Amino acid sequence: xxxxxxxxxxxxxxxxxxxxxxxxxxxxxxxxxxxxxxxxxxxxxxxxxxxxxxxxxxxxxxxxxxxxxxxxxxxxxxxxxxxxxxxxxxxxxxxxxxxxxxxxxxxxxxxxxxxxxxxxxxxxxxxxxxxxxxxxxxxxxxxxxxxxxxxxx
Numbered sequence: 001x002x003x004x005x006x007x008x009x010x011x012x013x014x015x016x017x018x019x020x021x022x023x024x025x026x027x028x029x030x031x032x033x034x035x036x037x038x039x040x041x042x043x044x045x046x047x048x049x050x051x052x053x054x055x056x057x058x059x060x061x062x063x064x065x066x067x068x069x070x071x072x073x074x075x076x077x078x079x080x081x082x083x084x085x086x087x088x089x090x091x092x093x094x095x096x097x098x099x100x101x102x103x104x105x106x107x108x109x110x111x112x113x114x115x116x117x118x119x120x121x122x123x124x125x126x127x128x129x130x131x132x133x134x135x136x137x138x139x140x141x142x143x144x145x146x147x148x149x150x151x152x153x
Contacts, residue, residue: 026112038116038138045132054136056122061138064111
């Protein structure tokens, strides 16, 4: 006899949890506008300042960053010395191969772009990172050009 398992309410929570773990997270942002500039503020907790890249085009700001997992050690270069005492120390088994029992932290790279309604002054962008917040001041382009066209006939 074949029995069919009915779906439990817990199955829904389990699927939801799996989807949340696989979903891409982008940092929360606020965008403010003044008469002369836009200001973009992003939450970037745990991101090293050197892992943040800010680029701009005529009307778009592109911010990308990487949050690195501190548990993963970088691969040593060929000419870097290695420490062999670590393998023989009493703490070595505790460090090697042991990760967290539960981790909800997200590591990896992401990028986010912001398109502004008017041109921006790319040459005078200013970015400041402190206490996990990246603040980018994006001045508005001040050049307004008028073009006269000769009508031929």
